[in-house]
Amino acid sequence: MSGPVMDPRIAPPFPEAALPILQNTQLRKNVAHATDVIQAKRNRLVAEKQDWQQLRSSASAIRAHVLANLTTYLEQFETKCTAAGGVVHWAKDAAEARSIILDILREENATEVIKIKTMTSAEIQLNPALEAAGIAAIETDLAELILQLGDDEPSHIVVPALHVNRRQVREIFARRMGLPELPDDPEALTAAARTYLRKKFLSVPTAISGANFLIAETGSVAIVESEGNGRMCLTLPRTLITLAGIEKVLPRFSDLEVLLQVLARSATGERLNPYNSLWSGVVPGDGPERFHVVLLDNGRSEILSRKVERQTLKCIRCAACLNTCPVYRQTGGHAYGSPYAGPIGAILTPQLEHMQHGQSLPYASSLCGACYEVCPVKINIPEVLIDLRARVVDQERAQPRRWTDPMYMGMKVANLAFASASRFRLAQAMGRLGLRLFTDKDGWIRKLPNLGARWTLSRDLPGLPNQTFRQWWTEREAGSIGERLRGKEAPR
Amino acid sequence: MRVSLFITCYNDTLFPQTGRAVVRLLERLGVDIEFHPAQTCCGQMHANTGFRGEAYSQAKRFVQLYRDTECIVIPSSSCVAMIRDQYPGLFDELGNEELRRHLADLLPRVFELSEFLTDKVGVDDVGAHFPHRVTYHASCHGLRGLHLGDRPFRLLGKVRGLKLIPIENLDRCCGFGGTFSVKNAEVSTAMLDAKLTDLLATEAEYCTALDNSCLMHVGGALHRRNLQMKPIHMAEILASTEAVDPESVL
Numbered sequence: 001m002s003g004p005v006m007d008p009r010i011a012p013p014f015p016e017a018a019l020p021i022l023q024n025t026q027l028r029k030n031v032a033h034a035t036d037v038i039q040a041k042r043n044r045l046v047a048e049k050q051d052w053q054q055l056r057s058s059a060s061a062i063r064a065h066v067l068a069n070l071t072t073y074l075e076q077f078e079t080k081c082t083a084a085g086g087v088v089h090w091a092k093d094a095a096e097a098r099s100i101i102l103d104i105l106r107e108e109n110a111t112e113v114i115k116i117k118t119m120t121s122a123e124i125q126l127n128p129a130l131e132a133a134g135i136a137a138i139e140t141d142l143a144e145l146i147l148q149l150g151d152d153e154p155s156h157i158v159v160p161a162l163h164v165n166r167r168q169v170r171e172i173f174a175r176r177m178g179l180p181e182l183p184d185d186p187e188a189l190t191a192a193a194r195t196y197l198r199k200k201f202l203s204v205p206t207a208i209s210g211a212n213f214l215i216a217e218t219g220s221v222a223i224v225e226s227e228g229n230g231r232m233c234l235t236l237p238r239t240l241i242t243l244a245g246i247e248k249v250l251p252r253f254s255d256l257e258v259l260l261q262v263l264a265r266s267a268t269g270e271r272l273n274p275y276n277s278l279w280s281g282v283v284p285g286d287g288p289e290r291f292h293v294v295l296l297d298n299g300r301s302e303i304l305s306r307k308v309e310r311q312t313l314k315c316i317r318c319a320a321c322l323n324t325c326p327v328y329r330q331t332g333g334h335a336y337g338s339p340y341a342g343p344i345g346a347i348l349t350p351q352l353e354h355m356q357h358g359q360s361l362p363y364a365s366s367l368c369g370a371c372y373e374v375c376p377v378k379i380n381i382p383e384v385l386i387d388l389r390a391r392v393v394d395q396e397r398a399q400p401r402r403w404t405d406p407m408y409m410g411m412k413v414a415n416l417a418f419a420s421a422s423r424f425r426l427a428q429a430m431g432r433l434g435l436r437l438f439t440d441k442d443g444w445i446r447k448l449p450n451l452g453a454r455w456t457l458s459r460d461l462p463g464l465p466n467q468t469f470r471q472w473w474t475e476r477e478a479g480s481i482g483e484r485l486r487g488k489e490a491p492r
Numbered sequence: 493m494r495v496s497l498f499i500t501c502y503n504d505t506l507f508p509q510t511g512r513a514v515v516r517l518l519e520r521l522g523v524d525i526e527f528h529p530a531q532t533c534c535g536q537m538h539a540n541t542g543f544r545g546e547a548y549s550q551a552k553r554f555v556q557l558y559r560d561t562e563c564i565v566i567p568s569s570s571c572v573a574m575i576r577d578q579y580p581g582l583f584d585e586l587g588n589e590e591l592r593r594h595l596a597d598l599l600p601r602v603f604e605l606s607e608f609l610t611d612k613v614g615v616d617d618v619g620a621h622f623p624h625r626v627t628y629h630a631s632c633h634g635l636r637g638l639h640l641g642d643r644p645f646r647l648l649g650k651v652r653g654l655k656l657i658p659i660e661n662l663d664r665c666c667g668f669g670g671t672f673s674v675k676n677a678e679v680s681t682a683m684l685d686a687k688l689t690d691l692l693a694t695e696a697e698y699c700t701a702l703d704n705s706c707l708m709h710v711g712g713a714l715h716r717r718n719l720q721m722k723p724i725h726m727a728e729i730l731a732s733t734e735a736v737d738p739e740s741v742l
Contacts, residue, residue, distance in 0.1 A: 014676065015675065015676050015677075015678065015679070018676070018678060018679050019678060022678055022679065022682055028682075308581070326664050326665045326667065326683050326686075327676075327679055327683070329683075329686075330679055330682040330683055330686075331679060331682075362542075363671075363672065363675050363676065364676060364679075365669070365672065366632070366665045366667060366668065366669025366670075366672045366673075366680070366683070367540060367632070367669055367670075367672070368632035368636070368665035368669070369632055369633075369636040369637060370632075370636070370663065370664075370665070372636070373636055383577075383581070386539060386540060386542070386578070389540070389541060389542030390542045390543075390544040391542075392542055393541070393542035393543055393544070394542075394544075407541075407671070407675075411537075411538060411541065411543050411546065414533075414537065414538070415538060415543070415546040415549070415550075417532070418501065418532040418533040418535075418550050418553075419532075419549065419550075419553070420530075420532075421529055421530045421531070421532060424501070424532045424533075428504075428505050431505070444715060446716075451674055452674075454673075454674035454675075454677040455673060455674055455677070455712075457677045457678070457681060458677070458681040458684065458712075458713060458716065459673075459681075459684070459709060459712030459713050459715075459716055460712045460713075460715040460716045461708070461712055462506065462708070462711075462712075462715075464505060464506060465506070465508055465509075467508060468504050468505055468508055469499050469503060469504045469508035469511035469512065470499075470504055470527070470529060471508075472508055472511075472512060473511075473515075473527045473529075474529070
């Protein structure tokens with residue numbers, strides 16, 4: 001595969017991964033345009049909802065309640081789903097989930113499998129495992145199909161091919177579907193995809209899906225989508241396997257009323273998603289004969305056990321935080337080196353990796369808070385980012401090489417200086433002297449060494465003024481006492 | 493009214509003219525000011541970079557220093573946001589009951605400058621005169637952390653001679669983000685470029701804000717490119733009168 005690296009275990013750190021993308025003007029233009037369009041739609045539809053903040057509060061409360069009672073609801077889901085004819089599997093990690101799915105597929109003698117867009121399958125690196133087992137995975141979501149045929153990777157949770165424009169889509173389809181005359185209008189492109197996919201829908205008897213929600217009360221699974229291709233995968237094959245993170249459960253069927261509203265408006269700027277599929281187990285003569293649900297932990301229990309980080313699992317994957325994020329806007333999704341990009345990816349990925357990979361991601365944010373403001377389930381992403389940064393520092397500061405790391409040394413010195421006013425004054429005086437070496441005649445600093453060079457990469461810095469505020473204040477107070485002693489009004 | 497001024501570490505060191513403007517402005521409004529010489533930093537830089545223990549010791553120091561103060565004014569929205577949003581969590585995790593109580597008592601007495609003027613003093617018109625074209629940059633912490641809302645606009649709207657020019661994408665970050673600007677310097681620069689495009693489209697003479705950190709970022713890029721627009725903290729605009737121009741005095 002020639003595309004970007006989307007496995008956090010081997011992906012380069014965010015600042016490094018962002019570099020080639022910042023040079024890719026076309027991709028950045030595509031991302032800025034697409035996020036602008038989605039955001040404008042989202043803002044319009046949120047504005048028409050008078051009770052948006054109450055809806056948000058309800059959605060947040062439902063998700064928080066689920067997380068506080070997760071075991072109960074998962075067991076209830078298992079009972080109900082099993083009673084309806086489904087088979088529930090529990091996977092503690094990615095490897096176990098892959099092997100469960102492969103076992104089912106082998107039992108089905110599958111050589112091909114059709115897939116609905118599922119981020120969770122990317123999380124467990126399912127496609128490479130299928131390929132290694134000689135099973136061809138066919139992505140049926142239009143965007144995922146574009147990426148699969150283009151040897152590319154998803155860059156957005158909801159709109160995976162957001163970084164590709166239609167001329168690029170035409171080029172990929174023309175090349176991979178053998179259609180040299182294909183025009184680049186949306187109708188022609190979707191028609192080509194339809195023809196290509198119909199054959200697969202009608203011939204492949206096994207499908208894999210993710211899940212937007214699992215309903216504990218009824219044992220149902222809910223999937224929302226825009227194209228109907230998902231509906232094809234859910235209804236035509238003989239065997240359906242649904243892979244879902246354990247946090248996806250909702251207590252009651254009626255909770256969908258709240259969550260489908262906030263999801264559609266936040267994700268695509270629609271009042272309701274065009275296709276809402278809901279099913280419970282199997283029904284003879286209607287839809288798949290065999291239905292499996294794989295419930296995936298893969299680090300989620302650990303996230304659940306942490307007070308601040310727990311809220312990460314409230315996420316319903318609407319991607320509103322990506323669309324509003326000024327960092328994502330510049331880099332798109334590939335820089336995050338994970339199927340989960342943007343602010344939510346920055347907090348989810350390192351946690352799913354037990355803080356052993358993706359440690360640069362919590363730093364891939366200016367903490368501007370735009371993500372928290374739009375989150376329909378009120379995940380305080382900046383708060384979690386800061387918590388994860390503290391965990392990264394706790395990990396790193398034990399490493400001997402950090403003792404000479406300029407960032408760590410600087411933080412140590414600053415902390416010593418901030419601990420007392422006399423030390424702080426000394427640090428100010430020394431800083432002024434030290435920076436004088438780099439200050440030009442006009443009082444500006446244009447080039448600094450070391451970490452400072454990261455600042456002067458694009459920004460000048462005013463040289464330190466000769467008098468700090470506290471020096472001015474002290475002088476003024478001394479002056480005003482003198483004035484008062486001489487019986488005059490203090491100068492203002 | 494007697495207020496204690498927490499000037500913040502970087503204003504003290506890098507932007508003393510902002511502190512002097514706050515003093516002149518508040519004294520003009522009849523406010524009695526004190527400056528606690530033991531003050532240093534609120535702990536934001538350490539907290540946001542992940543140095544939690546260090547941030548906590550600075551937070552503890554702040555609360556102990558100011559716990560008996562009637563009212564604290566801070567001309568930096570990000571430092572106020574640090575105190576309001578992060579101190580409670582830090583004290584929950586690392587502090588004790590006594591500190592948490594002192595913090596809870598203290599928080600309602602901590603004001604960002606524009607909050608202090610509009611909410612506590614109760615004025616929009618501070619009698620300023622600043623005959624220039626100005627655009628306002630909403631810092632993320634002021635906008636989404638403190639929910640300053642229309643306060644800065646009300647204050648600027650009453651400044652004589654000032655022509656306020658709105659900026660596109662007011663709510664979008666300038667890319668500073670503290671240590672983000674060096675840890676992710678290239679991405680930060682790309683964000684800054686986008687902000688500069690919006691700023692320059694206003695054709696304003698000054699870009700003002702309630703945070704010198706954003707202004708240092710934006711101003712550093714304006715200077716690098718030899719552009720005429722100048723960064724200026726809002727305190728310096730509000731302190732200006734017909735008799736006192738910031739350029740001559742500050």
